[in-house]
Amino acid sequence: MNFVKQIVICIMSVMFFSGFAMAEGDKLKAGFIYVGPVGDYGWSHAHDQGKKFAEEKFPWLETVIVESVAESDSSRIIDRLIQGQKCDVVFTTSFGYMEDTLKAAKRYPDKLFMHCSGFKNLKNMGTYFGDLYQMYYLNGIMAGALTKTNKIGYVAAFPIPELVRHIDAFALGIKAANPNAEVNVRWTYAWYGPDKAKEAAEALIAEGCDALAFTEDTPAVIEVGQDHTEKGKQIYTFSHYSPMQPYGKDSVVSGQLMDWGGIYATILESIHNGTWSNEDIWWLAAEKAALLGGSFDEPVNSKFVDDLKSVQISTPDLGELNAYDLVMKRYAQMQEGVDVFDPFVGPIKDNTGNIQIKEGERASKQDLLSIMYYVDNVKGSIPQ
DSSP states (O other): OOHHHHHHHHHHTOOBOOTTOOOTTOOEEEEEEOSSOGGGSSHHHHHHHHHHHHHHHOTTEEEEEEOSOOGGGHHHHHHIIIIISOOSEEEEOSGGGHHHHHHHHHHOTTSEEEEESOOOOBTTEEEEEEOOHHHHHHHHHHHHHHOSSSEEEEEESOOSHHHHHHHHHHHHHHHHHOTTOEEEEEEOSOSSOHHHHHHHHHHHHHTTOOEEEEESSSSHHHHHHHHHHHTTOOOEEEEEESOOGGGOTTTEEEEEEEOOHHHHHHHHHHHHHTOOBOOOEEEOGGGTOEEEOSBTTBSSOGGGHHHHHTOEEEETTTEEEEHHHHHHHHHHHHHHOTTTOOSOBBOEEBTTSOEEEOBTOBOOHHHHHHOOOOBTTBOSOOOO
16 A cells, blocks of 8 residues: 555544543643654654643643654554553654554553654644744745755655655745745754754765754754854744754754644643544644744844845736745745645646646645655755
8 A cells, every 4th residue: 555545545544432521620641752852953843842832831741751752663652651651642643653552542542642743643642843944935935035056955764754854845945035046955854963964964065055954952963163254154944843043043044943832732632521532633824833943032033034035036926026025925925724825726747747746736744744856946856
């Protein structure tokens, strides 16, 4: 069965179940499994901030976390949280935990499981995700407007649909601002691998890239960009998941920020009051989960605003406007919903010349969850 068919079947199997209601005043214990350390200042850090938000909101909530769990070890850790810690619900926060979470849900039918970024569910197992592809598109507009070499780099962890979706959205934003620019990708095969990320960033810069984005759970790419900038070679960087601008005050233009607090609060409250279902949760800019910026204080580093305002871009719907204004207008449209503006509206070709999204059509959620092609301004091929 191919990847797309698996997703469709799993989404169709949504079940509503209200058998986990708790009595008023009862404590709810939730376990969280993180793929990296909380101090990574990336993915796991952002999840932990969301958990803390829910803890502060609900006096009946008790939590326990396990950090830096290898995907191959997730089954053992789930057992520990259920059997030893007596958790009522377990959140597994990495795509690679999906199969072990599914097996655990079968082993413990009286417990609840929530898997982040996956697509499989059971009566007692749901899925959730806050996606950043819209923010990557906005960052792409800025990268395309600022690049002087027309070579832009992307440091990526693993070749899975989530990362391909982000690379493509970034590339589509670049193309909207600068049709002559290309995207070069380096894979690290590590979510938390600062040394590998630095090596990849240095290699991309050596190849002529002067703007870098990434999906990796440390500020390593930004630190490389800041170092080169301080030495006189401006490298534009875009932070990921957490407010990393302090690591590159002269390099970070903007970035993607994720607010997991609302998602976790919604899920946990539904469990506690008995309204939980295993319906997939998918939050974007409209739900205020995906935010623009390398800092929560400003969506674009003020250092680069004038440079962005000096670049004019022609659009089919908004006419001609500067890059900064385009970013802010598109951001406002995204906050209204995907029906107002979405990056994945055709015609979109892959980099082998095939039409992937027809003119006037918008990629469905299922399309985005299974995307495994590069759009036409990304160089190379996706590792198999």
